[in-house]
Amino acid sequence: MKTNTINTKQKSPSIITIGTFDGVHIGHQKIIKRLVETGRNKDLKSIVLTFFPHPRMVLQPDFDIKLLHSIDERQEVLSQFGLDELVIKKFTKDFANLSAQDYVKNILVDELNAKHIIIGYDHHFGKNRTANIDDLKIFGKQYGFTVEEISAQDIEDVAVSSTKIRQSLLDGDVETANSFLGYPYFISGKVIKGKGIGKTLNFPTANIDVKETYKLIPKDGVYVVKSSIDNKYVFGMMNIGKNPTFKGDKQSIEVHFFDLDQNLYDKTLKIEILYRLRGEHKFESVDLLKEQLQNDKLNALKRISNYNE
Known part of the structure; x- marks a missing residue:
């Protein structure tokens, strides 16, 4: 797996999923395996787009956020799932202020050459996170990519797993945490x-x-x-x-x-x-x-x- 932290344009058409993927637990792994498998079937380069620092670190600096992984650890775990590339986008206030259309065109289309995007039904993006998956589908028709929705159940599994892992570790229950992580x-x-x-x-x-x-x-x-x-x-x-x-x-x-x-x-x-x-x-x-x-x-x-x- 290649890691890209700079703005280099993808020549190959790609399939993308987007998220923090903190912990890369069994819920995340299900999505990533789907991404990789679909990419192989459609002859598309599989890419995870993630952000660092965590948006809350930038937008809410007084919020004492605790993450399961450092960015290097996240990269190490993600490398085990057959991804073609991990793109780490630096999260800044300027980035947070990008309009939804600029984000889609400049990053997903121009930079990452997206042809297929797998994303949660509750995904929000753009300035003040005002755009949603329906907007993304409209942009897809405009810019030539398709959008595949991750179900509410799968998204719920991801959220529940993340919460349970954090709480289990804070309680000292590493065996429960490990069962949700899968490692x-x-x-x-x-x-x-x-x-x-x-x-x-x-x-x-x-x-x-x-x-x-x-x-x-x-x-x-x-x-x-x-x-x-x-x-x-x-x-x-x-x-x-x-x-x-x-x-x-x-x-x-x-x-x-x-x-x-x-x-x-x-x-x-x-x-x-x-x-x-x-x-x-x-x-x-x-x-x-x-x-x-x-x-x-x-x-x-x-x-x-x-x-x-």
Whole structure:
């Protein structure tokens, strides 16, 4: 899959779907598979048109939006579905002020060479989002493209899935979130130096720095995770929280990998979250915390032994 973030005109006629596709969950995947399959049948280049930053970040900067994916993560997941191209359009106030006709003509037709558009029945576009799918069909007759409507049921499935995934992660229920995603929820970040507390507990950790402040981090607690390091999957357990036993006041993300003795500083890791073991607790002593960590490890290893790739 090619990724295009600049205004280059498509020579090949294309089939397009448009949206944020945050999470690229099972509802989104159904639409994307339909796009790719229809594109192959009609000999059209399959394109997902998405926007970044998220429109709310630009139009409502005080709104504390949390997304399931960074734009790089979205690109990584979308690359697995056989798309020909992902077009990332920079969302700006000027872009938001484009009239519906200018948006259709300048971007969908002139830039992307759209011949077929698959879009939700409730899709709105153009300045103040005043144009709808009926307007798009009229523009289609004017500019030579057809419009295929995604049903109310499919759109409802997408909306319900997104809401349930976000809420499940905020509740710490990663298994429900993963069932709606169709793959394990993950976070990506660079390994940075921490306070070295894990080492003193005989559980050395990689401290993960997630640079995107808009990335949704699951509820504080201890999780079973896996990560691909040097092309090999390694399992471990991750703590999200403030280390209350040590009177911490800042949230950190720390991963202890099993059977790994390697310097990971400055590596960028993708941490896939499989299960939640427990919430974060303040222990009365360091010894009690050590005892709990040993129990966590045993519980994690039991979960891993039953985990199917």
